[in-house]
Amino acid sequence: MFKPTRCGWLVAAACALPVHAAMNIQPDPQNPGGYVIPQADVQAVEQQKTANPMYGIWAKALETRANAVVDAIEPGLASNPDNVKRAERVFPASEWEFLTQMAAPEYTYVRFLRAVGKFPAFCGDYSDGRNADAICKKSIVTMFAHFAQETGGHIAKENVSDNPLGLEEWQQALVHVREMGWSEGQTGYTTGCGQNDWQNKKWPCASGQGYFGRGAKQLSYHFNYGAFSEAMYDGDASVLLNNPGLVADSWLNLASAIWFFLTPQAPKPSMLHVIDRTWKPSQRELDAGIGYGFGTTINIINGGIECGAQNKDKGQPVNRIRYWEGLAAHYGIPLLADEKNTCWQQTPYGSLNLNGASDVLYTNWDGNWKYYADRPGGYSFECELVGYQTAYSALVKGDYEKCVTNFYGSHAGWPKVRLVDKLDPPTTEPSQPPVGGVPLWEASKVYVGGDKASYQGAVYQAKWWTQGDEPTKGGPWALVPQ
Known part of the structure; x- marks a missing residue:
């Protein structure tokens, strides 16, 4: 993560x-x-610093619905949000069953729809002519290719004893809801907990809790649980820090994966924006072999270990690509001319010189x-x-x-x-007239070296920048002899 x-x-x-x-x-x-x-004034500075339209696009993609709305979602309801209806249309329950025949029981179609419903941008609308249904379908299939690698069974089709249904490996997603070898009550993955740093102040670990991998994307470590909790619970990090097991036992097991799918990670774009092409690769990225296609989603997830020529034949990326190609063939998703399914030709983002x-x-x-x-x-x-x-x-x-x-x-x-909200009016010394035509000192005014001001019947000259320092106290002010 x-x-x-x-x-x-x-x-x-x-x-x-x-x-x-x-x-x-x-x-x-x-x-x-x-x-x-x-x-x-502070808000104006922020607006200037974030004037690039991408900031609004990123923030919009991470907007969420209230959990009360999400909890009411059920398959086929007329009241379901529009993006949920689209997901139901392009990926009905029958397709879910087709791809989850080995899945853990904690993963259900209802929970999938609720996870989709939490994020309006996932399977959302486009006003510029892009095919929202096709993007939705491609997004879901992309996620399942990664699910098959992260939480899949990895059992060969020919292994009839362990795979009696003869399922393709890309049909074996979501087998694990918790990281293998870990169970609730264990306190692993607490590296960094209790340190006196900003991460622990913002996302403090709870006593007795473990932050090992849970859910479809195996959410791990307290700072990820805290950040995800804030997204799910109106800024409240404590909910999942105190009860991380919810990421395994509720619709959060799939929502955590969609949150990851929508969240850009420096210097990487979000996977959604690679698929829907909101993201435009920079020249620096193009020079590094990074462009459109499934391969870039591998780079986003685990580029340092799975991308680059040295990892061309490594099991993890080979599996992901094989799963994607199997799913894409089954669901009729074409490989476009400017897309690559592989990332061996890409520089991993962590090695990209910016x-x-x-x-x-x-x-x-x-x-x-x-x-x-x-x-x-x-x-x-x-x-x-x-x-x-x-x-x-x-x-x-x-x-x-x-x-x-x-x-x-x-x-x-x-x-x-x-x-x-509003500053008090600036104060001056009206009871003392200016000396020799030199304006009266003002507490709110900025003075730089060489500026003069009258104060309490005398003239003072600034030695360097100053604001609010009374001239009689010296410091940046020097008395001018009369």
């Missing part, structure tokens, strides 16, 4: 340019040494450490997009503001930041 990486998001759209937006930053009257910023790439977008926020000469203390008072996993996602509403307010004040020497 997902692993934290330090890399970029490749798309063909132009990269968002660095933004140095104007912000009204004032000393915080409630917190000495801190600052207040209008919330609208240094200097001009077509990289990022989807996580981290503090902006750059120096800004026109802002208090030279601090940016911003977060920036980075290509590695952090606590704050550019695809989650409100995370940018959390990054700004949480990041500042949590680092030694950095000021605290508070967002406000």
Whole structure:
């Protein structure tokens, strides 16, 4: 499943340019040494940084329905969401039974439809003429090819003792609901639990719980359970961190796979956007052999182990390709001229050199450490997009503001930041007239080296950038002899 990486998001759209937006930053009257910023200014910076249309596309693909709606889904109901009706039409219960004759009983057609229903983008509509039914069918078949590898029986058709029905290996998906060798009550896969890092603060492990592989895509590790729980339960990571067994014993066993299918992972696109061609490979990717086709979905899932010329004859990718080709032949899915089912000719995404790439977008926020000469203390008072996993996602509403307010004040020497709806009017010293025509000092005004201001009957000159520092206290101010 997902692993934290330090890399970029490749798309063909132009990269968002660095933004140095104007912000009204004032000393915080409630917190000495801190600052207040209008919330609208912070939101404007976020909007500029995420102006590329791909951010909206990514976020839209990850939208979910309420669980109350999902729990009401049953095969054939007129009230089922439209994308569920499409899945029923292109992949009816008879096809589910055809591909799951060896499957564990926890995987059912009802749970499959509910998993589909949770995500409107899966088997969703297109307004630009793309064939939504064909994309839906291809998406489901792609997932089953990977299910057959990840959780399949892998029993030869000729092995009549273990495979009395003579099933093709691509008909043997979803045999395992839990990782082989693991059962509920065991506390494995707790690597990293309890460490004093942001992952444990955001997704703390629960005592006595194990985060081994569960479900159709074998969700593993606490940070994946926490992130998936947030997607399923309105931002509440604790539900699945405290009860990870739900990923095996409910419709989450299939929803976890669809979530993975829809989620882009830096620098990889989502599998959906490879199949429906919303994603356009960049020149850097094309040069690395990465384009359309089933092979790129292998690179997304496990490219470091299964892609590249050195892995051409390796069992895992050979199996996946064989399963895909068998399924595609059975369901009449053609191989298009610009598609490849293999990834041996591709550079694994983890080895792709993105240094200097001009077509990289990022989807996580981290503090902006750059120096800004026109802002208090030279601090940016911003977060920036980075290509590695952090606590704050550019695809989650409100995370940018959390990054700004949480990041500042949590680092030694950095000021605290508070967002406000509206700033108080700037204060001046009206009781003291200007001296020699020099304007009165204003607490909210930014001064740079050489600027002068009148204050309490004297003139002061700024030695360097300053805002909110009273001239009589020295520091950045020097008294000008009269």
